[in-house]
Amino acid sequence: MIFLALVIIYFAVLLSLGYFAHRITKKTPQDYFLANRSFGPMILFFTLIATNFSAFTFLGFAGSSYKYGLGQYGIMGFGTAIMAIMFYVIGRKVWRFGKEKDYITPPELIGKQLDSNGLRMLFMSVMVIFTIPYLATQAIGAGILIENMTGIVWQVGAVATMIVIMFYVISGGMRGSGWTDVIQGIIMIVALTLAVIFISVSLGGFESANTAAYAAKPELFTRPGGNDFFIPQIWFSFMFLWIFADPMFPQIFSRFYTAKNEKSLKTAMVFYPIVVSFLFLFPVLIGVWAHGTPLAGEISSGREDSVLPMMVETYATPIYSFVMIGALAALMSTADSQLLSLSTMLSRDIPFKKKRFSEINIGKILVVVLTFFAIVFVVMGYDPSTGIMGTLVKTTFSGLAVLCPTTIAVLYWKKVTKWGCIASIIVGEISVFLFQYNVLPSFGFLAAIWAVLISIIILVIVSLFTKKREGV
Amino acid sequence: MEEKQKITVFGFIVFLALFILSMDLWGWGQPTSADPLILGLPIWIYYLIFLTLATFVFFLIIAKNVWRDEK
Secondary structure (H helix, E strand, O other): OHHHHHHHHHHHHHHHHHHHHHHHOOOOHHHHHHHHHOEOHHHHHHHHHHHHOOHHHHHHHHHHHHHHOOHHHHHHHHHHHHHOHHHHHHHHHHHHHHHHHOOOOHHHHHHHHOOOHHHHHHHHHHHHHHHHHHHHHHHHHHHHHHHHHHOOOHHHHHHHHHHHHHHHHHHHHHHHHHHHHHHHHHHHHHHHHHHHHHHHHHOOOHHHHHHHHHHHOHHHHOOOOHHHOOOHHHHHHHHHHHHHHHHHOHHHHHHHHHEOOHHHHHHHHHHHHHHHHHHOHHHHHHHHHHHHOHHHHHOOOOOHHHHHHHHHHHHOHHHHHHHHHHHHHHHHHHHHHHHHHHHHHHHHHOOOOOOOOOHHHHHHHHHHHHHHHHHHHHHHHOOHHHHHHHHHHHHHHHHHHOHHHHHHHHHHOOOOOHHHHHHHHHHHHHHHHHHHOOOOOOOOOOHHHHHHHHHHHHHHHHHHHOOOOOOO | OOHHHHHHHHHHHHHHHHHHHOOOHHHOOOOOOOOOEEOOEEHHHHHHHHHHHHHHHHHHHHHHHHOOOOO
């Protein structure tokens, strides 16, 4: 009952913010899709945090640490913290180009800088194809949460959450998404902090919680960890992966355009590691601590992502509803940004005539269409036994990381050609699947590592052997 | 080498150093029964937290000294 009341208040706040954003948003693509490039340091910081921290952060981290151990903090915490260097390497340049040439989407920048619609479409297609499954995992996260809270089948909760997100994205655009991200980011940070405090107190203190878990499963406190997961190749792969994959999420890339000035981007970069250093530790600890409790016997294989809700329900009962709202905030803030960035790209980058509808209205229609696709993916195509982590790493991260060499080359390298970029992306994506499904040996590394390496080599070779169009 | 280039090279070296330091292969297999736990956690966790905070300091230096705002 408390949970339902909080959900209603929470949804009402989000919808209100969406409505207020709608009222002050002008009917121009720059304003609707990019909030007129007006996000100051605080909004940009929170929107980047809330957008990047997802259902994966709340449920996936705890589930993975329950399975593999504390090493989960290493590959996620430090890997994500150092990734913020890309706010300087990519974000700064993207912001400058966006301001100078009125770019709105990532493929628009890549395609127009090399005067190639084909490259633009390819870049967009990769972003869209690999982001839709990621969008669906946010809905699945909501479903798991609601199932744990109410007993309602997870598919129903997932669909309901997607519909609510759809409404406030349509009304508020980027401004609405940014404002709701601030609220959601704060809720998320407070919820995780309270959860770890309450649970540790219930388990007899921080040290007792660790000691009990260590006594039950000492291998989770070491590396390679449970199931010998954290071999050095995997450790290296994840550290490397986030640097290349995270800025290629269309919802993160698009946010580089929204900065009011470079100071906003700098602030986000500097403070990102601070938040990551503690926020990522909390769900990992909660997942590991579960082994020192009687709950360990109740978590079956394939249901590890339920460990955080179960721990909070049992050992942080007074704040259970609030923490679950925090988890909802994490996944909804990611999903709304994904919906908006995908619809922005599809409405702007596909070269069709837009006589009857404005670009903004097409974007809104696409939000509805994408929501429908995500729902279909959830209901028809997801196998929960692979876990959120498995699904994401197998599809989204590797596929998007391949776009990073092209992006950096377009921003910095004068000799890059459209053929170099197109070949790099196509061969890189094929490589992802060849290494992912062991057609080629990966020697223990993630497929993304080889795919990025190959895409860099192809990019350089093909660019050096092809001519750039004059004037580009 | 120009001053700007020197600073960029320095930044790249520090970034690379942080990345290499995060590959703490010497910490694999710890804690053994002989290794101490601090508040129940192995030392390598504190090492990673320290490294993450060092990244914050590195970014602060980049923001102040390397990243020049567009005029």
